[in-house]
Amino acid sequence: MLRGFATVSYYAADLEAAAAWYSEVLGIEPYFRRPGYVEFRVGDYQHELGIIDAQYRPAGPTEPGGEIIQWHVDDLPGTYQRLLGLGATPYQPPIERGPGFVTAVVVDPFGNLLGIMYNQHYLDTLAQLRVAGAPAQAD
Secondary structure (H helix, E strand, O other): OOOOOOEEEEEEOOHHHHHHHHHHHHOOOOOEEEOOEEEEEEOOOOEEEEEEEHHHOOOOOOOOOOOOOEEEOOOHHHHHHHHHHOOOEEEEEEEEEEOOEEEEEEEOOOOOEEEEEEEHHHHHHHHHHHHOOOOOOOO
């Protein structure tokens, strides 16, 4: 049924500032732009991270909350500190969830929850796919 996420979308009142911030965080420019929307392809599986102009946000709470997408990172403490240095604010400090699993969450400068995780299972799965010959792309 669920085969993987296709796009995770964040809202930002200043779309251009958000696109610039995420370009700095990711080290890449958006590959897709439309009025009110930009999109990046991210990581080993080229997942899509979209940013939508906040004028299109559905009615409801505007404070951070809801689901958290955890993006795998190889250096969780370093990535967490870098995000804070770029203007994100702490939401949940790094927490070891078990051997090989550490999570943290920040609020980006636009009010979105951005989860990061060192996830050994992610690395093991990626290695298995590469051995099996499945296409996987590096950042």
